[in-house]
Structure formats: C-alpha cells, structure tokens
Amino acid sequence: MIFNSVAFAIFFICFFFLYWFVFNKSLKLQNLLILLGGYVFYGWSDWRFLSFLIVVSALNFFLGIYIDKTKDPKYRRLLLYIGLVQGIGGLVFFKYFNFFIVSFNNAFHSLGINVNLQTLTIIIPLGISFFTFRTVSYLIDIDKGKIKPTMDWVVFFNYVSFFPCVLSGPIDKAISFIPQLEKKRVFDYHQATDGMRQILWGLFKKVVVADNCATITNQIFADYQVLRASSLLLGAFLFTIQLYADFSGYSDMAIGISRICGFIVTKNFNFPFFSQNIAEFWRRWHISFTSWLTEYVFTPLSIAFRDYGRLGLILSILINFTLIGIWHGANWTFVLFGFLYGCYFIPLIMSGGMNRGRSVAKGKLFPSSNELRKILGTFILVVLTNILFRAESVSQAFGYWRRLFSFSLFSLPELADSTSVFITMFFIFVLLSVEWLQREREHGLEINHIQSMPLRWISYVTTFSIILIFGASSKAFVYFQF
Numbered sequence: 001m002i003f004n005s006v007a008f009a010i011f012f013i014c015f016f017f018l019y020w021f022v023f024n025k026s027l028k029l030q031n032l033l034i035l036l037g038g039y040v041f042y043g044w045s046d047w048r049f050l051s052f053l054i055v056v057s058a059l060n061f062f063l064g065i066y067i068d069k070t071k072d073p074k075y076r077r078l079l080l081y082i083g084l085v086q087g088i089g090g091l092v093f094f095k096y097f098n099f100f101i102v103s104f105n106n107a108f109h110s111l112g113i114n115v116n117l118q119t120l121t122i123i124i125p126l127g128i129s130f131f132t133f134r135t136v137s138y139l140i141d142i143d144k145g146k147i148k149p150t151m152d153w154v155v156f157f158n159y160v161s162f163f164p165c166v167l168s169g170p171i172d173k174a175i176s177f178i179p180q181l182e183k184k185r186v187f188d189y190h191q192a193t194d195g196m197r198q199i200l201w202g203l204f205k206k207v208v209v210a211d212n213c214a215t216i217t218n219q220i221f222a223d224y225q226v227l228r229a230s231s232l233l234l235g236a237f238l239f240t241i242q243l244y245a246d247f248s249g250y251s252d253m254a255i256g257i258s259r260i261c262g263f264i265v266t267k268n269f270n271f272p273f274f275s276q277n278i279a280e281f282w283r284r285w286h287i288s289f290t291s292w293l294t295e296y297v298f299t300p301l302s303i304a305f306r307d308y309g310r311l312g313l314i315l316s317i318l319i320n321f322t323l324i325g326i327w328h329g330a331n332w333t334f335v336l337f338g339f340l341y342g343c344y345f346i347p348l349i350m351s352g353g354m355n356r357g358r359s360v361a362k363g364k365l366f367p368s369s370n371e372l373r374k375i376l377g378t379f380i381l382v383v384l385t386n387i388l389f390r391a392e393s394v395s396q397a398f399g400y401w402r403r404l405f406s407f408s409l410f411s412l413p414e415l416a417d418s419t420s421v422f423i424t425m426f427f428i429f430v431l432l433s434v435e436w437l438q439r440e441r442e443h444g445l446e447i448n449h450i451q452s453m454p455l456r457w458i459s460y461v462t463t464f465s466i467i468l469i470f471g472a473s474s475k476a477f478v479y480f481q482f
Contacts, residue, residue, distance in 0.1 A: 001041050003203075003253045003257075004203060004253075011037075012257065016260065019034075027183075032154060034261070035157055037163050038163040046125075049125040053125070053160070056086070056087075056090070056160065057156065057157045057160045057161065060083055060135040060156075061156045063080075063139060064083075064139060064156070065151065067079045067080055067139060077143075080140070083135065083139040087135050087139075090132065091128055095124055095129075097122060098119040098122060101119050127167040130165070130166065134159065134171060134174070136296070137171075137174065137296060138173075141174060146175060147175050155178060155182055156178070159178050162177070164261075165258070165265060168250050168251075169286075170251060170255070170265050170266040171266070171288040171289055171292050172266050173292075177263075180264070185261070185262035185263075188262065191262075192260045194256075194259065195255070195256040195260040197256070197448075198252045198256035198259070200445055201444045201463070202249040203249070205246075205248060206245065206249035206253070207467055208466055208467055209245040209249075209427050209428060210241075210245035211246075212420065212424045213428075216238055216417075216420065216421060216424060220238075221390055225399065225403070228412075229404050229411075230409055236387050236390075236404070239390045240383045240386045243386060244273065246478045248268065248269040251269055252443055254268075266287065267287060269284065269286070269287065270283075273375075273379055274375055275378050276360060276374035276375055276378060277358075278341065278345060278348070279345060279354045281382065282341070289327075293323065293324065297319075297320050301319055302316040313349055314345075318342040319342075322338045322339045325337045332394050333392070333393065333397055334388075336388055337386075337388040344381065423470065427470070
C-alpha cells in the first residue's frame with residue numbers, strides 16, 4: 001500500500017474515523033488500533049514478512065527489559081550483542097548476502113581461480129533498514145542509560161511498526177517517540193489541517209514532479225550511449241530532482257499523516273538544494289538517517305580516532321559516508337557514491353568550514369552572488385555524483401560521465417516528447433520557487449500565515465487540481481527498496 005493510492009485513501013479515512021470518533025476515549029484502544037493499522041498497512045504488500053516484523057519487535061521488546069534489569073556487565077553486553085547481531089545481521093543477510101557472494105566469486109575469477117558459490121533467492125522485507133535502525137538505537141540507548149525500556153508491549157510494537165514511517169522513515173528515536181505513545185492524544189485542529197497541507201505538498205512533489213521526472217530519466221539512462229551530452233545532463237538533473245521530490249514527498253506525507261494522528265515525527269528534509277556546501281547539504285538531506293549515523297557511527301569513530309587530529313576526522317567521515325553508500329544498496333555504485341561524498345568533506349575539514357553554520361539570503365528575496373555561486377556549485381556536484389546512484393553498474397556510471405563531458409554538451413538535448421519535458425521543467429520551477437520562498441518554514445505549503453482565506457483556498461484547489469490533471473500513474477517510492 002502506498003500513500004498515493006486509492007487503497008490508502010480508503011484505509012486512512014476508515015482509520016481516522018475509528019481513531020478520533022470511536023476509540024478516542026481510550027489510549028489503549030487507540031494504540032491497539034494504530035498497531036492493527038500498522039500491520040494491515042505493512043502486510044498489504046506482502047503478508048509473509050509481517051511475521052518477521054512481529055518476531056523482531058517481540059525479541060527487542062524483551063531484550064530491552066532484560067538489558068535494563070541486568071546488573072552483570074558481561075551478561076548485559078551479551079544481551080545487547082544478541083540484539084545488534086539480530087538487527088544488523090538480519091539487515092546484512094537480506095540486503096547484502098548475494099552481493100558478498102557475487103563479489104567473492106568475481107574476485108577469484110579475476111585471479112584466474114574458478115569459484116562458483118551459489119547465491120540465494122532472497123526477498124528483502126520492506127522497510128527493514130528503517131525499523132532495524134529504530135530497534136538498534138533503542139537497545140543502545142537503554143544500555144547507555146539514556147532511556148528506560150517501556151513495559152507496554154503495544155507501545156513498543158507501535159514504535160517499531162508505526163505505519164506512516166515503517167517503510168521509509170523518518171527514523172524517530174525512542175526517547176522522542178515512545179512518550180507520545182504513552183500519553184493521551186487530543187485532536188488538534190490546527191496541527192491536523194497543517195498536516196493535510198503537508199500531505200498535499202508531498203503528493204504534488206511525488207506524483208507531479210518525481211513520477212514525471214522518472215519517465216524521462218528512465219528513457220535517457222536506458223539510451224545514454226547514443227544520446228548527446230546535453231541530453232545526459234538533462235537526465236542527471238531530472239534524476240536529482242526526482243530523487244528529492246520522491247523521497248521528500250514521502251516524508252512530507254508521512255509527517256503530515258502522523259500530525260493528523262497527533263504525533264510529531266522528525267523532520268527529514270530541510271530544503272537541501274539551497275545548501276552552500278556538501279556538509280550543509282547532508283545536514284539538510286535525509287536528516288533522521290544522517291543524524292542517526294552521526295550519533296551511533298561517526299561520533300564513536302571520531303572519538304576513537306581523535307589522537308590522529310584532522311586525519312582521524314577524515315577517516316571517520318570516509319567510513320561514515322561509505323556506510324551511507326552501502327546502506328543504499330548492494331552495488332559497488334553505492335559504495336563509490338558514499339566514498340565520493342566523504343571525499344568532498346576533506347577540503348571543508350582542512351579549511352575548518354565543515355561545521356560552519358550558514359543561512360542563505362536571510363531576510364532577503366534573492367541570494368547574494370557569492371551565495372548563488374556556492375549553491376550552484378554544490379548542486380552541480382550533487383547532480384554529477386547522483387549519476388552513480390542511478391547507474392546500474394560502475395562501468396555504466398563512468399560511461400555516462402565520459403559521454404557527458406563531450407562537445408555535444410553544447411548542443412540542444414534530443415527530446416523524445418518535448419511537451420512532457422517542458423511541462424515537467426515548469427513544475428520543477430514551481431517546486432523550487434515555492435520552496436525558496438518557504439525556506440524558513442516547515443514545508444512548501446505551510447501558508448497558514450497568509451491572512452486571506454480565499455487566497456489560501458485557491459492555493460489548495462490549484463495544487464489538488466494539478467495533482468489530478470498532471471499526476472503520473474502511481475509508482476512505488478524510490479526508497480522502498482532501501
């Protein structure tokens with residue numbers, strides 16, 4: 001079940017009615033309804049993995065309790081390792097087992113040794129990365145004494161499988177989300193209506209921008225060997241917009257749905273295309289994931305390597321971003337993708353500008369020439385690097401880059417359907433313009449500050465009409481595969 005589907009609309013209307021009008025007097029019944037709704041939502045795509053989600057939830061629920069109760073440091077550490085092995089080990093098995101086998105075979109073949117270890121037919125459970133990170137952080141935080149385990153299994157199972165976020169995040173930590181499940185929720189009209197605006201904006205980004213970009217980029221990447229460099233540049237640009245509009249569109253919808261249900265979840269994107277360097281870009285992109293890795297991977301590494309000064313910081317960054325790349329998929333393209341982003345941090349580390357806070361065009365309509373130069377430079381670097389993200393192999397990525405940097409870059413792109421390209425480019429312009437004007441707010445359609453009621457409703461009706469008229473057929477979200 002995906003947010004941009006009729007099935008989900010029917011599901012959520014029924015859920016909303018039961019949640020706020022039937023079970024609103026009982027917190028326990030509301031939480032049970034959320035759990036049931038989460039399992040229906042998750043099991044809609046493939047019921048076979050619902051049992052896996054339930055077993056993972058049960059195991060980590062009891063591990064959290066016993067880690068907290070255990071006074072023996074060795075036994076406590078053993079229980080933590082059981083949880084980490086189950087979580088990280090399960091993630092590695094489902095996502096990377098065949099990748100390791102193929103890479104192992106290829107390594108020996110390159111040496112002239114014939115090794116043919118067999119791969120397995122493995123179906124990756126939807127959202128495994130996202131609910132695994134929730135359970136792992138939960139156990140680590142209990143072990144460090146940051147939180148106490150919840151004794152309510154319904155609360156914990158909801159934390160793992162909360163339906164707006166279970167498939168593609170945001171990744172909320174237990175310290176901020178579990179307390180919201182444990183206290184009575186009262187319907188907040190203003191929060192709910194703003195949640196609906198955010199859902200509408202997320203739908204616009206997904207079905208109008210991302211899905212139409214996908215149709216064009218798929219054609220360009222499939223035929224990159226015969227197209228002009230200008231067409232390849234267009235494809236790389238559109239894919240970067242597609243990736244952002246698809247994933248941030250999902251996040252907007254997940255956050256909006258959560259707000260309607262009375263929950264505040266982590267903001268996942270903060271207008272990343274207006275960043276002035278790569279460090280700022282990653283502080284604005286997939287925020288819940290990068291902050292998770294910062295706390296549980298980068299910070300421990302930087303402490304371990306602190307005696308090595310800047311070299312230790314560079315090593316920590318490279319390892320951290322290589323893991324970010326690997327997390328995205330079992331392909332060497334993702335490994336190189338993450339490693340390159342890590343390398344982009346080196347000049348910032350050497351100049352001392354990695355953590356420098358920046359606000360672009362604060363209080364102004366337009367950025368300065370220096371800010372614009374930095375924004376465009378960062379964006380171009382992101383566009384070129386994302387070719388690796390989209391390519392099916394490293395050789396295809398290098399082939400794409402090689403053809404991109406040729407004299408045909410200065411010719412007009414070859415457009416199979418110029419009308420759809422122009423329409424898509426127009427809506428990209430609308431997307432970026434709106435988000436530039438709204439860059440100090442939570443999302444693009446947060447216009448409750450506009451006093452004119454007719455003007456606000458014109459914005460809603462226009463956005464909804466565009467979704468109905470120009471929205472492409474429903475496509476799965478890109479990050480469902482991660």
